[in-house]
Amino acid sequence: MTSRPEPPAPMPRKLPPLGALRAFEAAARRLSFQKAADELAVTPTAISHQIRLLEDSLGVALFIRHVRRVSLTMAGLTLFPAVRDGLDGMATAVAALRPPPVTHPVLTLSATTLFTGRRLIPALARFRARHPDIDLRLHATEAIADLEAGAADAAVRYGTGPFPGLVSLHLCDDAFGVLASPRLGLRCPRDLAGTTLLHVDWHHRSPDAPGWSHWRRLAGASWLDTGRGLRFTDDGHALQLAIAGEGALIGSLVLLRDELASGVLVQPFGPLIPGAGYHLVATPARMASPEVQALRDWLSAACTAA
Numbered sequence: 001m002t003s004r005p006e007p008p009a010p011m012p013r014k015l016p017p018l019g020a021l022r023a024f025e026a027a028a029r030r031l032s033f034q035k036a037a038d039e040l041a042v043t044p045t046a047i048s049h050q051i052r053l054l055e056d057s058l059g060v061a062l063f064i065r066h067v068r069r070v071s072l073t074m075a076g077l078t079l080f081p082a083v084r085d086g087l088d089g090m091a092t093a094v095a096a097l098r099p100p101p102v103t104h105p106v107l108t109l110s111a112t113t114l115f116t117g118r119r120l121i122p123a124l125a126r127f128r129a130r131h132p133d134i135d136l137r138l139h140a141t142e143a144i145a146d147l148e149a150g151a152a153d154a155a156v157r158y159g160t161g162p163f164p165g166l167v168s169l170h171l172c173d174d175a176f177g178v179l180a181s182p183r184l185g186l187r188c189p190r191d192l193a194g195t196t197l198l199h200v201d202w203h204h205r206s207p208d209a210p211g212w213s214h215w216r217r218l219a220g221a222s223w224l225d226t227g228r229g230l231r232f233t234d235d236g237h238a239l240q241l242a243i244a245g246e247g248a249l250i251g252s253l254v255l256l257r258d259e260l261a262s263g264v265l266v267q268p269f270g271p272l273i274p275g276a277g278y279h280l281v282a283t284p285a286r287m288a289s290p291e292v293q294a295l296r297d298w299l300s301a302a303c304t305a306a
Contacts, residue, residue, distance in 0.1 A: 111155065
C-alpha cells in the first residue's frame with residue numbers, strides 16, 4: 001500500500017513590514033501625511049519614511065506628492081482597499097479576544113459642604129471597602145439639586161419635609177449648642193459677654209434658625225448683645241476660627257461630633273436648640289435601586305455612629 005504524498009508546505013507570505021502598511025493605510029485614507037502622523041502619534045517625517053520604504057520594496061510609487069497634499073497613484077488605489085480590509089479584519093479579531101470592559105455603576109450624592117466634609121468624607125473609605133463595584137461621587141453644594149432632572153441620584157436634605165415628588169428616609173435629628181475651643185475657658189453663659197460671637201448666615205433664614213438670637217431666647221440671656229461679632233456665609237470659616245479659639249459659635253452637634261469627641265471643641269453649657277432632621281431623598285425609581293439601597297445603609301451608619 002502506497003502512502004499518500006505529503007502536501008507541499010505553504011509558501012511563506014512575502015509582506016512588507018506591518019508598520020509600513022499601517023502608515024500607508026492611514027495616509028491613503030486621510031490623503032495627508034500630517035493627519036496620518038497625528039492618528040498614529042508619530043511625526044510626518046516618520047510617515048514619509050515608512051511609505052518610502054514600502055514604495056522601494058514594491059518598486060512602485062503609491063502617492064503623488066503635491067505641495068500641500070498627496071493623492072494616490074493607480075498602484076496606491078489598487079493596494080489601499082486590500083490593506084484597509086486586512087487591518088480592519090485584524091482589529092475585529094483582536095477586539096473579539098479581549099474581555100468586555102468592566103463598568104461600575106456611578107452614583108452621585110448631593111449634600112451641603114459641611115455635611116460632606118464632616119460626615120461623608122470621613123466615612124467614605126468604609127463605603128468603598130463594602131461596595132468596590134460602585135463609583136460614588138460626592139457633590140458638595142449649598143444649592144438644592146434637582147433630582148427629578150437627574151442633577152444627582154440622591155441627596156441629603158435638612159428639614160422636616162415633606163419633599164414633594166421624592167421618597168425620603170430619616171437619618172438622624174440634629175441639635176445646636178454653644179461650641180468653643182477649651183482654650184477660651186467658658187464656664188457659664190455670662191462668660192460670653194467678653195467673647196467674640198461667630199455668626200453663620202443661613203441660606204434660608206427663619207425666626208427658628210439655630211443662631212445666637214434663638215439661643216438667647218431659650219437661655220433667657222436678654223443681656224447678651226447678639227448683634228456683635230463676626231458674620232460668615234460659609235460654615236467652615238466660622239468653624240476654623242472657633243477651633244483656633246477666636247470666638248464661640250452655635251454649631252451642630254451632629255456635624256461637629258468628631259471635633260467634640262477629640263476635644264478641639266467643647267459644649268460648655270446649655271441650652272440646646274432643637275434641630276430638624278437629616279433625610280436621604282431620591283426619586284422613587286432611584287430609591288429602589290440596589291446602589292441607593294447600599295447608600296442608605298452606609299448613610300444611616302455614618303450619621304448615627306458615635
